[in-house]
Amino acid sequence: MKFGKVITRLTENDPRYGHQFIHYNILKAHLKEPDRPTKEVEFVQMLDSELQRVKEIITYKVGEVKVTVRTLRIQVQMITSLAKYEVKPESLDRFRSLADSLGDELSAMERCVYYNSEGFRKIIKKHDKNTSIRSTWYDAQNHHDFFVRSRENIENILLQLSDIYEVLRLAEVTHTANSQSLGIDQETFERKSSKYWVAAEDVFALKTALIKHIPLYVFQRTKSPVRRQRVTSASSILLQLESEEDASSETAGWISSVYLDNEGLDSYRRRMNMEEGATLFRIRWYGGKEEILHAYGGTLPRPPQVDLYVERKTHHESWVAEKSKKERFALNEDDLVRFLAGHEVDESMVGKKSITLAQEVQTEIHNNVLVPMVRSVYKRTAFQLDSSNDVRITMDADLTFVNEHASLRKSGHWRRNEGDVEEELDWVTFPYAVLEIKLKCNTPAWLEDILDSAMVRQVHKFSKFQHACAALLPKQIKQFPYWFTEDEIKSVLYASEKRQSVHEALQSGIRKASSVVRQRSIAKDYTVLINKDKKGATAKPRSKIANRRVKVEPKTFFANERTFIQWLTASLLLVTLSSALVGFGDHAAQIMGLTFMPLAILILIYATFVFYIRLYRIKTGKPGRYDDVFGPGLLTVFLCVALLTTITLHFKEHLPSLYNVQPNGELANRVVELKESPTCHKLNISGLPPFFEPSDLALAGPDIMWIASGGNMIATINLQNEKVEEVYTVGDEKLDIECVMVIPEVSPDILLIGSEEPINEIIVRNITSGRTNQINLNHILGADPVLEGLAYYSLASSPFHQLHGESNNSGIFFASGLNRIEVFMLSFNDSWISPATPLTTIEMKGKIGALVAHDGILYVVLDNMGKLITVDIASGKNARVVHDLPGNTKGWEGIAHHLTVVGSEQKHYVYLASDTPSEIWRFEWEGGVGFLPC
Numbered sequence: 001m002k003f004g005k006v007i008t009r010l011t012e013n014d015p016r017y018g019h020q021f022i023h024y025n026i027l028k029a030h031l032k033e034p035d036r037p038t039k040e041v042e043f044v045q046m047l048d049s050e051l052q053r054v055k056e057i058i059t060y061k062v063g064e065v066k067v068t069v070r071t072l073r074i075q076v077q078m079i080t081s082l083a084k085y086e087v088k089p090e091s092l093d094r095f096r097s098l099a100d101s102l103g104d105e106l107s108a109m110e111r112c113v114y115y116n117s118e119g120f121r122k123i124i125k126k127h128d129k130n131t132s133i134r135s136t137w138y139d140a141q142n143h144h145d146f147f148v149r150s151r152e153n154i155e156n157i158l159l160q161l162s163d164i165y166e167v168l169r170l171a172e173v174t175h176t177a178n179s180q181s182l183g184i185d186q187e188t189f190e191r192k193s194s195k196y197w198v199a200a201e202d203v204f205a206l207k208t209a210l211i212k213h214i215p216l217y218v219f220q221r222t223k224s225p226v227r228r229q230r231v232t233s234a235s236s237i238l239l240q241l242e243s244e245e246d247a248s249s250e251t252a253g254w255i256s257s258v259y260l261d262n263e264g265l266d267s268y269r270r271r272m273n274m275e276e277g278a279t280l281f282r283i284r285w286y287g288g289k290e291e292i293l294h295a296y297g298g299t300l301p302r303p304p305q306v307d308l309y310v311e312r313k314t315h316h317e318s319w320v321a322e323k324s325k326k327e328r329f330a331l332n333e334d335d336l337v338r339f340l341a342g343h344e345v346d347e348s349m350v351g352k353k354s355i356t357l358a359q360e361v362q363t364e365i366h367n368n369v370l371v372p373m374v375r376s377v378y379k380r381t382a383f384q385l386d387s388s389n390d391v392r393i394t395m396d397a398d399l400t401f402v403n404e405h406a407s408l409r410k411s412g413h414w415r416r417n418e419g420d421v422e423e424e425l426d427w428v429t430f431p432y433a434v435l436e437i438k439l440k441c442n443t444p445a446w447l448e449d450i451l452d453s454a455m456v457r458q459v460h461k462f463s464k465f466q467h468a469c470a471a472l473l474p475k476q477i478k479q480f481p482y483w484f485t486e487d488e489i490k491s492v493l494y495a496s497e498k499r500q501s502v503h504e505a506l507q508s509g510i511r512k513a514s515s516v517v518r519q520r521s522i523a524k525d526y527t528v529l530i531n532k533d534k535k536g537a538t539a540k541p542r543s544k545i546a547n548r549r550v551k552v553e554p555k556t557f558f559a560n561e562r563t564f565i566q567w568l569t570a571s572l573l574l575v576t577l578s579s580a581l582v583g584f585g586d587h588a589a590q591i592m593g594l595t596f597m598p599l600a601i602l603i604l605i606y607a608t609f610v611f612y613i614r615l616y617r618i619k620t621g622k623p624g625r626y627d628d629v630f631g632p633g634l635l636t637v638f639l640c641v642a643l644l645t646t647i648t649l650h651f652k653e654h655l656p657s658l659y660n661v662q663p664n665g666e667l668a669n670r671v672v673e674l675k676e677s678p679t680c681h682k683l684n685i686s687g688l689p690p691f692f693e694p695s696d697l698a699l700a701g702p703d704i705m706w707i708a709s710g711g712n713m714i715a716t717i718n719l720q721n722e723k724v725e726e727v728y729t730v731g732d733e734k735l736d737i738e739c740v741m742v743i744p745e746v747s748p749d750i751l752l753i754g755s756e757e758p759i760n761e762i763i764v765r766n767i768t769s770g771r772t773n774q775i776n777l778n779h780i781l782g783a784d785p786v787l788e789g790l791a792y793y794s795l796a797s798s799p800f801h802q803l804h805g806e807s808n809n810s811g812i813f814f815a816s817g818l819n820r821i822e823v824f825m826l827s828f829n830d831s832w833i834s835p836a837t838p839l840t841t842i843e844m845k846g847k848i849g850a851l852v853a854h855d856g857i858l859y860v861v862l863d864n865m866g867k868l869i870t871v872d873i874a875s876g877k878n879a880r881v882v883h884d885l886p887g888n889t890k891g892w893e894g895i896a897h898h899l900t901v902v903g904s905e906q907k908h909y910v911y912l913a914s915d916t917p918s919e920i921w922r923f924e925w926e927g928g929v930g931f932l933p934c
Helices: 003-013 024-031 039-082 089-131 143-176 200-210 266-272 333-341 355-367 418-424 445-451 464-472 486-507 554-584 587-620 631-658
Strands: 192-199 252-261 279-287 292-295 298-301 308-314 325-331 371-383 391-403 427-429 432-439 456-458 680-682 694-699 704-709 713-718 723-729 737-743 747-755 761-766 772-776 790-794 810-816 820-827 837-843 850-854 857-862 867-872 880-884 892-902 905-915 918-926
Touching: 003 024, 003 089, 024 039, 024 089, 039 089, 039 143, 089 143, 089 200, 143 200, 192 200, 200 391, 200 432, 200 445, 252 266, 252 298, 252 464, 266 279, 266 464, 279 355, 308 333, 308 355, 325 333, 325 355, 333 355, 371 464, 391 464, 445 456, 464 486, 554 587, 587 631, 694 905, 694 918, 704 737, 704 892, 713 737, 737 790, 747 790, 810 850, 850 892, 857 892, 892 918
Parallel strands: 694 737, 694 892, 790 850
Antiparallel strands: 192 432, 192 456, 252 279, 252 371, 279 308, 292 298, 308 325, 371 391, 391 427, 391 432, 680 918, 694 704, 704 713, 713 723, 737 747, 747 761, 761 772, 790 810, 810 820, 820 837, 850 857, 857 867, 867 880, 892 905, 905 918
16 A cells, blocks of 8 residues: 555544644645746745644653653552552552553554654655755754654653553462463473564554563663562562663664675575575674664664674574574674684684684684675564563564675675665665564463464564575575565566666766666565656566575475374374284284285385475475375275285185084084073072172072172172172272182182272172271282282192192182283281282283183183183193183173082083173083083
8 A cells, every 4th residue: 555545544544643644645746746946945844844743743742641651650659569468459450451541542652653754754755756856954954863762752651661561460460379470381392483574563563562461671671670679479569660760771772683605695595495504604783772874764783893793503404303503702893804804713802612613603604605795684672571581572673684795895894884885775674573482381372362463474484684685686596585476576686687787887987866776665565666767667677587486384394294194193003903913813814914014014114205205395395296196096905905805814714603613514502692591591680789780700609699790899699599688888989899709618708809990909808707908919910900800729739839839828819911811829817918929921812801710720701702711720731722602792791600410410500790781691511512502
């Protein structure tokens, strides 16, 4: 939008300052009027009248706001001093509201000063262009300095307002007993940085928004004694505001940097490509306002005689263990000239601590033939707590770039004279301020709101050095930064040609005012405006445009990583599936697992290859296809072939079992359907509590059975009438009873209860006395809740009696883990609390649901596989036989054996308990055969 339209919009829409802006359009219209003898005098009178009117308004408004902020500071100081123990929330809210109103007033006033200053500068520039006469009276009468001083006064008021916000913020912290006034997370974070552009007219408004949450950071004030006398306690905060003299400290300071590079701009190229180990050298100094020269809207501080800093910045990629770093040492100007000329560096120049760094930097400068190439100048404002750097924000405004090429510098000088730069106009201004945010924590909510506003625009990895080289040396570079558009590239190329023609004209002594083309870079899109000839045709650049990098958003890197991780997930899933099939499956499953393993490795290699190819294209900005044409199709084909092969093998191997046919052609003895019969009987138990889900069984005699529940209850039932006789509650609700066992040959009054929550343990309960003790099994089974079954076998009958000796008060116990059985020994004494002695481990392929030992055989229920494994423990050979569990359910949780005589025939019954559904079945068992069909 043109400046005249901007002023018109502000005049119409700003209710407080709309009538106080310069009458820019009237002055512009006067310049377009036909020439007459009195036209110049009339213009000067009109301009002087406008200046006096605007200056009176601004002077009055600034004085009025000064009084307001002084009154507010006194009130805040009084309330924080008198409220020794607690500041009332109502007072804090009232003062914060007043501070917000004052901030809005300051923003509106600064906008008025900014646009009036720009208006007068632009109308005088337009006058000089139309008349070919440079107006000197504007600067001679210090009119420009008035606007500079006015903005400085407003900045000082902003600093006082920042102090007021800090008092209120700290008082709120005391009232809410919150140790973090910024509302940040105190976890440990690595510092992360992000950069944004802020339009010049929005800079002050953004500062006003920031000081509500984080104070202005002025380095000189942090060392003052007054600043350190703030009193903070648990019940109150007394914050002594700075004196009026302290409040007038500068809120921003000028920073100048001269960057070094060679004629081939190798440093620029390496930094653009983000090459590992890329270095950048610069000479930096910090200048005060007494060193400032004003040059057509730019500001160039003169370097001081001392405290010049030579810095080296080294870039490291994320995959390198070392982080990017910045190193520097100080020199005075005379020593700097000798340093750049290659004279030997000694401790008198840089000090003992920096001698090694200085020698390394000097060697690199001379080996790479580095010379001053460009300069950046800006005014920096910082925001940070005095006591913490978790959140640090800097804003670089009034940014100017200067061409320091050797062809423009005087012989033997390391920089160009500021007066020469002003005369030759070999510089460009940047219409945005650069906002940089450095965080060592999560982004606070208030900062996210600011970053989501229209005032800021994120520019990832913005570099002042790269922008200066692209704007001032466009013919010497091969690729532009991504934030340059095509039109901007054409503009800087055209401006470079014009600057070259001006330099040639100056060198030849031809200095006609009409031929001097001044570069303009104040446009909103920072496009350099191109002068038009008398016919109105726009001149076109004649130079060839350099290759421009493809613009890559930061999220592109993350998208590439996410795609790679998804491929890795698919590969790891196949590896896990393959390992499980090979380790726990049958023959067909093992073939299937061995087929999937090389496929997973192939996917992993392919995904890694594609990831690095894409990463190379993204980092170099080379065009090309980023989609994957072959990968998904190949993966699908390989998976289909592997699945068809394994399904075919599995189908052939298990076809007979689908029809219950054994290899010899006879029907397999497998109970598929559960139904009442002489060999299969479902116990119709009455009297069980609601939601009682059986988890294990134990026989205490010919007619009594113990049933354990998944909670903390156990019950006894009479097998003759199938009724509950008694229900016991063991411990508290935290217990998760998974198994129960009695040892009649040791003591019929002792009940052993196995629980996996809160720890794996055996609860020893005396049924008669009610006394209980615990035996911890975590050192055997581990800390995870895995105890599902418990079994006992006499030591004298076990193969371990030769190692431990025969004893009537010892026994072998079997406790189930997730897919293993731990064998240990316990001694039976009066207290029943004896450390468990581990003996050995029996590995099982499947999840164990229940255990029982009977007649030298250990019966293991694998509920998730529907199998019953019998292990010969009497012989010590660990021989195993696999049987199918009855029915199609996988919820068998408990098992018990019962030998009885029916008539004249001895029967061997196996009781199985299911928790889903809650049932107990009795099956007839025949040794060597297994379960008899129903």
